[in-house]
Amino acid sequence: xSYVTGLTFGGTDWTPQFxxxxxxxKCLGCGRCFKVCGRGVMSLIALNDEGEVVDEDEDDDEVExxxxxVIDAAKCIGCQAxxxxxxxxxxxxxxxxxxxxx
Numbered sequence: 001x002s003y004v005t006g007l008t009f010g011g012t013d014w015t016p017q018f019x020x021x022x023x024x025x026k027c028l029g030c031g032r033c034f035k036v037c038g039r040g041v042m043s044l045i046a047l048n049d050e051g052e053v054v055d056e057d058e059d060d061d062e063v064e065x066x067x068x069x070v071i072d073a074a075k076c077i078g079c080q081a082x083x084x085x086x087x088x089x090x091x092x093x094x095x096x097x098x099x100x101x102x
Contacts, residue, residue: 016078
């Protein structure tokens, strides 16, 4: 399978890795990835003690912790800046399959 590739400024081949998800069991909810991403790909969400998503505005008593979540993966440009600032390596990436040209 071939993937979408690009070139660096120096002419080296580069295959972008696009954010697919975040491993909530590893995520600290520190927000470093959110701050470094200027594309609006992620957002902080609240989880209860069973790991289920809760609305923190309505169920503030049930919030056990907060984690990052992918809210718009289509905005990801594949730079992996979020991974470089993450202390827990909780981001999941994949290259984008290239379309067959006929």
